[in-house]
Amino acid sequence: MLSSASSQATFTAMDHSTEEEWRLIASETVANWPRVAEQILSMLAQLESITDGFAVNQLVHSLQTATRAERDGADDEVIVASLCHDIGKVISVANHPRIAAEILRPYVRAEVASMIEAHQDFQGKHYYSYLGMDPTLRSNHVDAPWYSLAERFADDWDQTSFDPSYDTLPLEHFEPIVRRVFAQPRSM
Numbered sequence: 012m013l014s015s016a017s018s019q020a021t022f023t024a025m026d027h028s029t030e031e032e033w034r035l036i037a038s039e040t041v042a043n044w045p046r047v048a049e050q051i052l053s054m055l056a057q058l059e060s061i062t063d064g065f066a067v068n069q070l071v072h073s074l075q076t077a078t079r080a081e082r083d084g085a086d087d088e089v090i091v092a093s094l095c096h097d098i099g100k101v102i103s104v105a106n107h108p109r110i111a112a113e114i115l116r117p118y119v120r121a122e123v124a125s126m127i128e129a130h131q132d133f134q135g136k137h138y139y140s141y142l143g144m145d146p147t148l149r150s151n152h153v154d155a156p157w158y159s160l161a162e163r164f165a166d167d168w169d170q171t172s173f174d175p176s177y178d179t180l181p182l183e184h185f186e187p188i189v190r191r192v193f194a195q196p197r198s199m
């Protein structure tokens with residue numbers, strides 16, 4: 012049963028819910044899809060407070076990575092993935108690639124999400140040896156259809172984007188493309 016305002020269900024346990032209520036919840040959920048992009052922009056802004064010893068904070072790093080991708084002619088999904096590749100650091104550095112990949116996965120083609128999930132293995136070529144780790148982990152993905160895209164992302168855009176003097180585009184520049192890519196999921 013719906014409330015008198017008909018904007019909310021009244022069930023207090025799902026086993027008392029009705030089809031009418033679930034139709035309402037489904038339509039409200041779709042109507043609220045634009046909330047996703049706003050949450051993404053909010054999380055990106057929070058990256059400004061994370062530096063962890065790097066020469067630039069994580070917002071500048073993310074913006075610079077996306078700027079380089081855009082200037083190299085990457086498509087919208089790859090630009091947004093570049094912008095969001097470290098967004099998981101807002102929660103936890105330890106599993107940030109998987110957090111970012113799962114945020115992106117419903118909104119981008121599969122190879123783009125896979126590239127982000129594996130991006131640290133590709134980055135490792137440039138520093139894992141300093142931390143006693145295997146710098147060749149990217150070779151585990153050599154047969155993946157997204158391997159060359161992940162190499163381009165890691166080598167040309169991500170690992171080069173710690174430069175305070177680079178002409179980095181601001182977050183406002185990317186707001187329209189974030190709203191476009193996160194407008195609605197390709198899959199649920």
Ligand SMILES: [Fe+2]
Pocket residue numbers: 072076096097169
């Ligand atoms: Fe990065």
